[in-house]
Amino acid sequence: MSTTTYSVGEVSARTGFSVDTLRYYERLGLIEPVERSVGGRRMYRDEDVGWLDFVSCLRDTGMPVERMREFAELCRDGEHTVPERVDLLAAHGQRVEAEIEVLRTKLAAIRHKIEYYEGVLALRDGQGPDQGGMDKGGPEAGESSEEGRRA
């Protein structure tokens, strides 16, 4: 059995976490204390890297570090915490879904605005507007009044 290990720099490169962040997470208890070499240097194992990959899922979906720490603690506390882990992850999943929905909705509004602007440009540049009245297409109030409304 080889049990290769990785330095903090290598793990940083693999996971995308900065070296400082890796040490910071370890301090917080978000990662179990990593094994050390004789000289005191961190030696990450494949499981550590796997765990970090999952941590990146949590972080990148906006879980606060404190909750990540709680989750890590549950994992450390043994298999009897599995139901709590599921609850925690499921609750987080719901928040992420909600967040995605917000992004989709708001992104649609932004695209709507872009289209409005493109309509403005089309009218201005050539006199050939392919689309009629795209500036009145909904609750787009105060579109043209947003600039220079104060004389």
Place this chain on the structure above:
Amino acid sequence: MSTTTYSVGEVSARTGFSVDTLRYYERLGLIEPVERSVGGRRMYRDEDVGWLDFVSCLRDTGMPVERMREFAELCRDGEHTVPERVDLLAAHGQRVEAEIEVLRTKLAAIRHKIEYYEGVLALRDGQGPDQGGMDKGGPEAGESSEEGRRA
């Protein structure tokens, strides 16, 4: 013509921005200076509220305030900035799309983990696992080794 106006408190209730945030945004130049009553109180108009609604689209999709300020400035600078506004919004839109993709992908990984845990529970509680081998379903390395691996 009615031209109703709203106090900062009303606008806060309508837009979801806190009163402090509304004033903060105005200081930053993210909102054009709002008209004032004789006594110096802010009187928001419908256009202001409409603008704030759009600002909330930008904020809620993660645009930094500095970029929102830039956008506000472009809007103030007149119609000739429309192409730049489109660029700014389109670039932002792409980032948001990318963000949504990240969320979807990472959320899938989280769900995968939940399913793995549910498999663990099913095996433990009853002896009737409906699904076979869900703990080896992919690059899910170090699943069972993440806890108590250090004797």
Place this chain on the structure above:
DNA sequence: GCTTGACCTGGAGTCCGCTCCAGGTCGCAG
């Protein structure tokens, strides 16, 4: 054996986006 770059620690600093505060005004109800 010496240099050099990656690593170590604890703690301070930074950045962002608000949020709160003190001390003062406004304006409507009673």
Place this chain on the structure above:
DNA sequence: CTGCGACCTGGAGCGGACTCCAGGTCAAGC
């Protein structure tokens, strides 16, 4: 005319998530 709550200002403070720093250690190459 007196409360009282909502409003005003400039500036300080806060919470989160890192990020940087000083001062020291380690190990591989020459």
